[in-house]
Amino acid sequence: MMLFRQYLEEHRFLAIGYFFLLLINILAGTYYWPELRDNFPEIIKLIPLEPLQDFVRAFETNGYWAYFSVQQFFKGAGMFGIAAGGLIGSGLVAREVDRRTAELLLSRPVSRARILFTRWLAGAFLLFVPYVGVAMIGWAIAPQVDEDLDMMLVLRGSCYTFLFILCAYTATVALSTRFSNQLKAGILVLGLLLMQLAIYMIDKLWDYSLYNLIDLDVTLPMDGGPFPWMEAGWLSAFTLLFYGLALWGFRSRDF
């Protein structure tokens, strides 16, 4: 419990910052919606990139759920969530080495498996609560722009896209167990994901981007359709794989 609390306390400001970024994103997005809804053709003309134009066309065709999905799930999870996951995950072990507190922590009578799990859980909690909390705020304020969202749908969408954040976060944790510098581990994962986002923006290449896992092709059908179990399964499997690597990396390392 002490380990969990200590990790929460240490990253509380980061989590607060993450929450406010998500909140600003959803508030700005929500209150911009009426203007967008009334001017689709003009706005599409102003957008240079085709993938982004496709997004806006999808809003026009599919309505507010598509728009909300992009604001909260694609942007919120794919950018802010990943950034927060990278920052929180990269410090899990590497920061202890970097600031020379690893000896103090590892000399306590607690197993490395428990240290890793407790801290990983605390980090996941810090990522989950603001993310789902802001999604709920988005759901609650939708009627103010004359739209209506199904709460269960928002929750299901949030849980699914959180798996994407969790997977990236766990990959960063795995790197963190082998690095002695938090920045290096964080920058590596963030760099890879930015590259994925860049690929997503390139015509013909975008099929190869991991961002396909949280784009409208996956989240739109959730409205009235099935939960994307296969994608969720892959994300969970990779999360488990990265967790296994993290555990191996941490347990086999000399400090």
Next chain:
Amino acid sequence: MIRVDGMRKRYGEQEVLRGVSLEVSKGELFGFVGPNGAGKTTFLKCLLGIARADSGSIVMDGKEVQRQPLAARRLCAYAPSETAMYDHLRVDAMLRFALSFHAKANLAHGRELLDRFALDRRKRVRALSHGMKRKLLLAQAIASGTPILLLDEPMEGLDPEARRGLEGLLQEEAAKGRAVFFSSHDLASVERVCHRVAFLRQGELLECDRVDTILERMAHVLRLHLREPMELTALPQSPSLQWRGAGQHWQLRFEGELADVLPHLQKLPLVGLRDASGGLEEVFEALYGEVSA
């Protein structure tokens, strides 16, 4: 309490520990001495399983560290030489955090020690000086209630008064039956409080014995400074005389009485002659030569 047999540790090409063996008993204060880079911290890390020894056995009160690292760590409290801690925590919270893992820890005792060290419990760790942080680390180790205390450079950063206070504290803990193992560069402290001492050089134990025995053995050493460099063959030879050194600086270990040795030295171009049997400082110098502690 602690039994180490043939501990070896290698980092890449460098062999940091070369078959170190020693034992520490219950109620014993054991000093671990060596110059920087001798392998003292690595040795302590291996005792705790923070680093894994490549070979050899480490047993803590019957628990083998390699097989039961957690059980072994439950017996140990550790104060690292690095004073880095969780800076965002207050002193009291840091103490609670460190003690929360030890079943027999005594928080009240920890707070009492902080008061004794004149540490403000409401201060943030980041606001503490190096010496204050050292005291906090020592307080958490001592208050942990474990039968074994492992302290890496506990005297480092402490003022002379605090050192004396800590020496008394460690003696109290040993008197209660705890095994206290500490590495140090402060040979005067080691000499004052330790029952036994081990000298490590480049991962090898040079000496490991009772402090008084080592001092007794070193009571027959002279250091000579000659006006001109001399070869070993030019120095007086006798079965009772052992020479170490080179050029103008020589160390003479002798058996028997000093009065019997002095006539041998009369013909040497002496500039200085010094009794090297003063204490562990002299032992250190004799063992490590020009390497400074």
